Amino acid sequence: MTGSEVSPSFRLAYVPGVTPTKWVRIWNERLPDVPLTLIAVSAAEAFDVLRGGGADAGFVRLPVDRTDLSAIPLYTETTVVVVPKDHVVAAVDAVSAEDLADDIVLHPLDDTLDWESPPGRPANERPATTADAVELVAAGVGLLVVPQSLARLHHRKDLTYRPVTDAPESRVALSWPQDATTDLVEDFIGIVRGRTVNSSRGRTPPPAQQTRKRPDTGGGTRQKPAAGKPTGKSPRIGSGGPKGGSKGGRRGKPRGRS
Structure with a gap:
């Protein structure tokens, strides 16, 4: 950002074929105290209007001379x-x-x-x-x-x-003078890029969401039983087996009884 003073209004130029209605509506919702003025310009005169200070930013058609103008490509037309x-x-x-x-x-x-x-x-x-x-x-x-x-x-x-399937395509971009990137220009860039009101540059970001704890269901935290301690469940086949022996018991010669 190079500009420090807040303009009392925001002037937005646009070339024929571009419909800025959606972005203007969002601007009016977020910055109701800063009026936005639309300026219709031809594609040929759009860059001179920006360089001459006739608009703070504008929807133009590429290419843009990046020597003194910044640009964000937005979409390509059929x-x-x-x-x-x-x-x-x-x-x-x-x-x-x-x-x-x-x-x-x-x-x-x-x-x-x-x-x-x-x-x-x-x-x-x-x-x-x-x-x-x-x-x-x-x-x-x-x-x-x-x-x-x-x-x-x-x-x-x-x-x-x-x-026309193989014709050149026209690309639309948002452009503004590099040495006049004011706070209001940054606000409009955020709107065009789809940022939410809390994520726009210069605004306080939303607090980080804390990890939610599992609700206490009354049973406390379930822990694994310590090694060697019984779990309270009946023994299964293979851990000593039922009376009469089982194929699931230990293999090898049985121990003698005392």
Whole structure:
């Protein structure tokens, strides 16, 4: 921790497709006196917002420049292709990039996927945003490959989507400036990592649980009988045997009687 002053509020940036509702709810339950402000940012501007002090932390898409930003990877998204509902792709469960070779595949300027070579045939112009590309898909101009959360964000009744099995995947992370790791940032990291309120950094951990003693049933502690002492039980075959002898007795020549 490098920060020592507690901010009167916590500002959380998030990129399109990320839904921070669950974490915000937990924050409000644990720190009701510290308001949390959500700041919607594009994937391209998210890092500048963090570096410029416009947010204390943010949900971003990897990669992150670790020179001045810290990051905790959270999850990886499925990549899907958005198509009109009457497109042939809508009839299958999943496709490969090669299956899209004959289609025009739109590649918006704010694309979050790290393509070595985008699939399909390129359009004459690249759409400015993913939202613009979705509109073009609805108009029958081409298809769009995006993280599944963006397909859900821009859902339309006349469109659907299917997984692309061999496409690059987008990873979402929590990021914040390295030189501004405040107590509130640490609190939010604990929430995102699933720590309980008592195990969060800076809070008093729960006392160690003591080993429970067995309840006294009135019989006291059962001890093993000392060697050579009778246990109170009847002797069994093999420890002297019943009258008349037994095969379970001692072997060898019997002793004479006096």
